[in-house]
Amino acid sequence: PPRPRPRLDAYVTGVRDGDRAMLARAITLIESRQRRDRAAAAKLLQRLLPHTGGAYRIGLTGSPGAGKSTTIDQLGTNLTARGHRVAVLAVDPTSQRTGGSILGDKTRMARLAADDQAFIRPSPSAGTLGGVTRTTRETMLLCEAAGFDVIIVETVGVGQSEVAVANMVDFFLVLLLPGAGDDLQGLKKGVLELADMIAVNKADGDNVDRARRTANDYRNALQILTPPSPNWRAPVITISGLQNIGLDALWHQIESYHDTMTKSGEWQEKRREQAVAWMHDLIEARLRQALTDDPAIAEKLKGLEARVRAGELVPSLAAEEIASALGLSALATGTAEGER
Amino acid sequence: PPRPRPRLDAYVTGVRDGDRAMLARAITLIESRQRRDRAAAAKLLQRLLPHTGGAYRIGLTGSPGAGKSTTIDQLGTNLTARGHRVAVLAVDPTSQRTGGSILGDKTRMARLAADDQAFIRPSPSAGTLGGVTRTTRETMLLCEAAGFDVIIVETVGVGQSEVAVANMVDFFLVLLLPGAGDDLQGLKKGVLELADMIAVNKADGDNVDRARRTANDYRNALQILTPPSPNWRAPVITISGLQNIGLDALWHQIESYHDTMTKSGEWQEKRREQAVAWMHDLIEARLRQALTDDPAIAEKLKGLEARVRAGELVPSLAAEEIASALGLSALATGTAEGER
Numbered sequence: 001p002p003r004p005r006p007r008l009d010a011y012v013t014g015v016r017d018g019d020r021a022m023l024a025r026a027i028t029l030i031e032s033r034q035r036r037d038r039a040a041a042a043k044l045l046q047r048l049l050p051h052t053g054g055a056y057r058i059g060l061t062g063s064p065g066a067g068k069s070t071t072i073d074q075l076g077t078n079l080t081a082r083g084h085r086v087a088v089l090a091v092d093p094t095s096q097r098t099g100g101s102i103l104g105d106k107t108r109m110a111r112l113a114a115d116d117q118a119f120i121r122p123s124p125s126a127g128t129l130g131g132v133t134r135t136t137r138e139t140m141l142l143c144e145a146a147g148f149d150v151i152i153v154e155t156v157g158v159g160q161s162e163v164a165v166a167n168m169v170d171f172f173l174v175l176l177l178p179g180a181g182d183d184l185q186g187l188k189k190g191v192l193e194l195a196d197m198i199a200v201n202k203a204d205g206d207n208v209d210r211a212r213r214t215a216n217d218y219r220n221a222l223q224i225l226t227p228p229s230p231n232w233r234a235p236v237i238t239i240s241g242l243q244n245i246g247l248d249a250l251w252h253q254i255e256s257y258h259d260t261m262t263k264s265g266e267w268q269e270k271r272r273e274q275a276v277a278w279m280h281d282l283i284e285a286r287l288r289q290a291l292t293d294d295p296a297i298a299e300k301l302k303g304l305e306a307r308v309r310a311g312e313l314v315p316s317l318a319a320e321e322i323a324s325a326l327g328l329s330a331l332a333t334g335t336a337e338g339e340r
Numbered sequence: 341p342p343r344p345r346p347r348l349d350a351y352v353t354g355v356r357d358g359d360r361a362m363l364a365r366a367i368t369l370i371e372s373r374q375r376r377d378r379a380a381a382a383k384l385l386q387r388l389l390p391h392t393g394g395a396y397r398i399g400l401t402g403s404p405g406a407g408k409s410t411t412i413d414q415l416g417t418n419l420t421a422r423g424h425r426v427a428v429l430a431v432d433p434t435s436q437r438t439g440g441s442i443l444g445d446k447t448r449m450a451r452l453a454a455d456d457q458a459f460i461r462p463s464p465s466a467g468t469l470g471g472v473t474r475t476t477r478e479t480m481l482l483c484e485a486a487g488f489d490v491i492i493v494e495t496v497g498v499g500q501s502e503v504a505v506a507n508m509v510d511f512f513l514v515l516l517l518p519g520a521g522d523d524l525q526g527l528k529k530g531v532l533e534l535a536d537m538i539a540v541n542k543a544d545g546d547n548v549d550r551a552r553r554t555a556n557d558y559r560n561a562l563q564i565l566t567p568p569s570p571n572w573r574a575p576v577i578t579i580s581g582l583q584n585i586g587l588d589a590l591w592h593q594i595e596s597y598h599d600t601m602t603k604s605g606e607w608q609e610k611r612r613e614q615a616v617a618w619m620h621d622l623i624e625a626r627l628r629q630a631l632t633d634d635p636a637i638a639e640k641l642k643g644l645e646a647r648v649r650a651g652e653l654v655p656s657l658a659a660e661e662i663a664s665a666l667g668l669s670a671l672a673t674g675t676a677e678g679e680r
Contacts, residue, residue, distance in 0.1 A: 045654045189566040221561040226529040272649045282659030287627040314385045319622030
């Protein structure tokens with residue numbers, strides 16, 4: 001029989017005390033889609049909110065094979081050795097992870113998994129990117145309330161997951177392989193412009209020169225692109241996660257970013273903006289939900305979409321039909337003019 | 341007294357015959373926010389739809405001073421000399437243009453304004469980006485029905501207007517000045533990755549070498565960025581709009597893009613996708629409208645936003661409050677999980 005769910009106070013106390021079992025159960029509660037759990041999760045988060053915000057939130061992306069796990073395992077181990085408490089969250093909307101996946105994540109980051117100052121949590125086993133994003137954001141808050149002061153959110157770069165991760169963290173790191181340009185690296189359009197730093201990984205052995213050339217190419221490209229902030233140009237460095245080369249320099253840059261951004265006030269403002277944008281994302285997701293909740297409207301939408309696609313119907317007329325099916329006011333002043 | 345509005349058939353016939361006065365009146369109808377006009381405009385567009393799609397839709401952006409008007413004036417004149425019919429639409433959500441602005445646009449493109457194979461239309465005098473985008477898209481359709489076979493949509497790059505324009509055209513051209521990188525050019529993050537071609541303008545006189553160096557820097561940067569299509573790498577060329585240097589090569593590239601993309605099928609698919617995405621944009625604008633139409637909900641949203649910004653309220657709870665104020669179902673399975 002399932003264990004009875006702890007009372008709200010037990011969750012709050014357990015998470016605040018850094019009780020790992022309670023933290024894990026709280027995350028499971030956050031991940032639940034049951035109406036009753038969702039209401040409890042919202043209350044829990046609201047109770048814990050004053051104790052959140054204390055971690056450095058770091059996003060990390062890179063194509064498969066770029067060495068993300070090895071790098072996080074080594075970097076995380078370096079950080080716990082210096083007294084940090086490190087949580088690693090993985091965002092991967094495509095994986096069909098189950099209980100076994102936790103083992104998978106713990107295997108690929110073996111040292112960190114055995115480190116009692118670290119906490120590794122894979123993404124939920126299913127769900128849309130929006131759902132995965134919500135649970136990852138909320139898990140981040142729980143980890144902060146539990147006293148973790150470095151949170152690394154890893155993404156494999158599926159769909160729009162890099163954008164989603166970049167929008168929930170303070171610092172976004174892109175990991176590259178020595179070699180050619182973005183398309184050959186499997187990087188998606190625009191990811192480079194999200195980067196607060198680029199690290200060319202596997203700069204060890206025979207690869208060192210190639211990694212330096214790649215870093216130089218990207219450094220030149222970034223000189224032309226608009227920087228993440230007027231006060232920060234994304235550095236391009238070479239590292240070896242496997243050999244623990246350059247990871248101190250990497251962390252130094254991450255700390256330096258924090259100093260620069262807090263001094264300018266951008267750090268705090270970015271967090272406030274992220275929270276508000278998150279609220280709007282959730283509201284828009286709920287509004288879109290209205291389109292699919294009603295099977296008749298979903299069906300109508302599908303038909304209209306096909307006619308628009310075929311060039312038989314003007315998009316504005318199609319939009320009007322959906323609006324009136326939803327009971328929104330018909331063609332009126334200012335309609336279809338709204339833009340956030 | 342205002343002239344009586346023509347009947348629908350008169351608009352259809354007038355536009356189809358290329359009657360410039362009727363085209364101008366049809367655009368005014370499209371731009372109107374009056375409920376009655378909006379309904380008539382929708383009907384008109386639906387009637388004209390079979391006669392649209394025949395133009396090459398070209399977007400052009402560049403920072404102020406990059407020489408957009410001079411380049412369009414010269415390029416357009418070259419094109420009408422070869423038998424093309426050219427319409428120029430300007431997207432500028434910030435300008436408070438009135439009747440006088442039309443004169444402004446006609447002054448800054450003096451030759452084209454006097455050319456009876458060309459048609460220049462400024463953006464509406466006010467409105468949100470969404471509204472401006474809608475009218476520009478629909479004006480584009482009207483111009484196609486009137487027989488224009490090249491449509492140039494110019495934007496000054498305010499807000500998200502480059503993205504909006506890139507999403508309504510076949511080919512997106514970015515105009516640069518000889519000199520340093522994006523931020524010094526006043527280019528926004530991500531614009532470079534929208535470009536199907538980059539032209540460094542003012543490559544004349546003493547500027548030629550500097551323009552070539554700039555072109556080379558951008559060429560290197562684009563080698564690293566992911567290209568617009570697997571079949572198309574954005575060329576970087578130097579031109580002088582003022583001296584009519586390189587504009588034939590520029591047009592040749594634009595034609596070559598058309599050939600490559602129609603051969604691969606991407607041309608047609610992009611247009612279909614743009615039409616469907618436009619429909620969804622309009623629907624989402626209508627849904628967002630629901631948030632601001634009701635003053636009580638708008639007020640509530642403002643208050644919640646302030647509390648989220650201050651770190652007092654979890655975004656998910658704020659979203660729930662809005663959802664229930666809108667009468668959407670409360671915390672339920674799958675809510676806030678929707679993602680298009």
